[in-house]
Amino acid sequence: MQITDVTCYPVWGGQRNFLFVVVDTDEGLYGVGESGLTGRELAVMGAIDHFRPLLIGQDARRIEHLWQLLSRGGFFPHGKVLGSAIAAIDIALWDIKGKSLGVPVYDLLGGRVRDKVACYCHLRPGHTGGTHELVADAQRRASEGWKFLRWGLPSEGGLLEPGAAIRSAVAQFRALREALGDEVELCFDVHTRLSPAHAIQFCRAVTSFR
Structure with missing residues (x-):
């Protein structure tokens, strides 16, 4: 089963591009993957343009081999852009593998673990540092029955200053926990934007808020 093409489809999702x-493949099967590096989709598309000649003609079922080829085949180690391109291709290859065998991909990865999963909703505007608005949105979501609430690292004007972001995030955690109590789980995503040292500082600061 040979790869015949790799095509990118940037899609506007209302707030950001996906x-x-x-x-x-030459057998008519195709796989779909997604790059998680939103906001840098043109860079990821450029990386996939580099990878395409390496992939065409390869056996789509050799997933690990192709991951090694793309990940270790260049002179420089891959970072976020190349890693996101490789991840999207990898997901698509697993999709092809599952379709070719007539099984869901989770069966290829060890089998189903649970019959249902908990869902979270996004809070707005957590990324802007507006604590009052964030708490109001969280209370509204909690009243709707949501048990898991998620928001992201706050930044001002789109430029991240780690120290200020951590201080704002700690204030948000404190305000949310005081407003919601302990029955709602708080989920926080830094999107790899903190260094290990800043991540440790942040985790220590919010430990008491669970």
Whole structure:
């Protein structure tokens, strides 16, 4: 089963762009993957343009081999852009593998673990540092029955200053926990934007708020 093409599809999602990647094969099967590096989709598309000649003609079922080829095949180690491109291709290859065998991908990865999963909702405007608005939105969501609430690292004007972001995030955690009590789980995403040292500082600061 040879790869015949790799095509990128950037899609506007209302607030940001999403990038989907389709890997086609000579047997008519195709796989769909997604790059998680939103906001840098053109860079990821450029990386996939580099990878395409390496992939065409390869056996789509050799997933690990192709991951090694893309990840270790260049002179420089891959970072976020190349890693996101590789991830999207990898997901698409697993999709092809599952389709070719007639099984869901989770069966290829050890089998189903649970019959249902908990869901969270996004809070707005957590990323802007507006604590009052964040708490109001969280209370509204909790009243709707949500048990898991998620927001992201606050930044001002789109430019991240780690120390200020951590201080704002700690204030948000404190305000949310005081407003919601302990029955709602707080989920926080830094999107890899903190260094290990700053991440440790942040985790220590919010430990008491669970």
